[in-house]
Amino acid sequence: MNLSLAGTPSTPAIQVSWDSGLLRMSGDSYPENTCGLCSGVIAWVANILAEISLPLGLELHPNHLNASSIRAMIDVFDRLQIAFDSGRELSVVWLYDNRNPRSAELGEESSKDYKLSFTITKAPFVE
Amino acid sequence: MGIALMEHIQSTRQYMSWAMDVVSAFIEMRQNIPCYTATQGCGKPEATAKMVIAELSQGSYVEAAGNVVEQADVQLLFERVAQLAAMNKSVLKTIYKQQLRSPRDEGQSLDAGLGLIEIARKATAPLECSLDPLDACRAFFTL
Numbered sequence: 001m002n003l004s005l006a007g008t009p010s011t012p013a014i015q016v017s018w019d020s021g022l023l024r025m026s027g028d029s030y031p032e033n034t035c036g037l038c039s040g041v042i043a044w045v046a047n048i049l050a051e052i053s054l055p056l057g058l059e060l061h062p063n064h065l066n067a068s069s070i071r072a073m074i075d076v077f078d079r080l081q082i083a084f085d086s087g088r089e090l091s092v093v094w095l096y097d098n099r100n101p102r103s104a105e106l107g108e109e110s111s112k113d114y115k116l117s118f119t120i121t122k123a124p125f126v127e
Numbered sequence: 128m129g130i131a132l133m134e135h136i137q138s139t140r141q142y143m144s145w146a147m148d149v150v151s152a153f154i155e156m157r158q159n160i161p162c163y164t165a166t167q168g169c170g171k172p173e174a175t176a177k178m179v180i181a182e183l184s185q186g187s188y189v190e191a192a193g194n195v196v197e198q199a200d201v202q203l204l205f206e207r208v209a210q211l212a213a214m215n216k217s218v219l220k221t222i223y224k225q226q227l228r229s230p231r232d233e234g235q236s237l238d239a240g241l242g243l244i245e246i247a248r249k250a251t252a253p254l255e256c257s258l259d260p261l262d263a264c265r266a267f268f269t270l
Contacts, residue, residue, distance in 0.1 A: 030154050064147060066154050067241040074227050102147045113224070 001044065011037055012062070016044055021054040026061035026095075029069035038072030045076050055089035056080070061096070061123065062103055074110070081114050092116055095123035132180070148249045149188050153180065155242035156192035156270065187251075193269035201258060201266055208270065211243065212253035219248045246270075 007013035012027035014037070023045065031037065048056060058080070065073065077092075084090050094107035104120060111118035132150055160176040177193045196204065211219070223244045247254050259267040 030158070032158065064151060064154075066151075066158060067245050068158075071227055071241060100147060101144055102151075109220075 001047075003044070005037070014041065016041075018048060018052075021048065021052070021056045022059065023057070024059045024061075026063075028063045028065075030064060030066035031069075038069060038075075042072060042075050042079070045079055049079060049083045049088065053088070055091070056083070057091045057093070059093045059095070060107075062094075062106070063097065063100060064102075065106070070106070077110065077114055077116070080116055084114075084116050090116055092118045094118055094120045096120065097124060098122050145186050145188075149180065149190065152190050152246045152249050153178070155246050156190065159242045160192065160194045191269055193267055195261065195265050196268040198260070198264055198266050201268065204268060205256060205258070207240075207243065208254050208256045211247040212255065214247070216248065219244060223248060 001016070001018055003014065003016045005011075005014045007027040010028060010030050010032070012025045012029045015024040016022070023041070025041070029037070045056075058076075060073075080088075080090050080092070092111075094104075094111070096103035096107060104122075107118065107120045111120065132153060157176055157178065179189075179191045181189045183189055214222070223241070226241045226244055229240075243254075254270065257269045259269075261267055
């Protein structure tokens with residue numbers, strides 16, 4: 001499934017491409033209620049890991065994530081780690097805005113819990 | 128309101144760290160309210176949060192959030208806030224990571240727990256709370 005969702009003030013822009021095995025997410029994620037978008041992303045990752053064996057790439061450019069969104073992100077990383085342990089080729093690129101070192105810290109802190117390769121890189125945030 | 132707050136604070140700071148911490152705590156406080164709101168046995172639920180943010184000095188903010196809770200939940204809330212207030216940043220990080228990986232199927236209160244730890248991690252001073260009893264059933268809780 002391919003999907004392109006525009007961001008809102010409290011939800012991130014998301015693009016997923018099944019054919020190229022790429023998931024892009026950028027922006028804020030602090031929805032008021034249960035994060036329906038998060039469940040959709042977790043399901044997409046679970047499906048693509050289960051159904052095809054191409055390399056999978058995540059390009060994340062988060063600004064502010066609330067606690068529920070961070071929990072969802074950890075769910076995704078846990079799934080990636082299991083696939084990685086089984087030999088799946090995976091990459092996580094974590095982009096952060098230079099003005100928001102908290103995003104870089106979150107990326108660093110998250111990456112330490114995994115054997116996956118995280119590339120954490122400075123990149124200006126483009127609205 | 129979060130967006131307006133973010134824009135205001137960002138406009139006065141070269142870097143966003145302070146703004147992100149203030150807004151992050153604001154969002155978690157606001158989104159925690161429904162988790163601790165009086166909903167059972169006390170009449171009409173009151174999910175409205177009363178929130179105050181004050182800039183004390185350059186780069187120092189106090190944030191307070193208050194809402195009506197059930198008296199039955201008060202002790203647990205006070206104990207939790209006191210536990211978090213007594214923890215240093217390293218211990219808070221450890222329990223934050225434990226909470227992140229705690230089972231997901233126990234309902235809303237778990238995310239509330241994670242949010243509260245997040246607030247304590249961002250805060251530069253220990254969390255404090257107070258209580259104003261309203262009636263036999265309800266009280267106004269302020270974090």
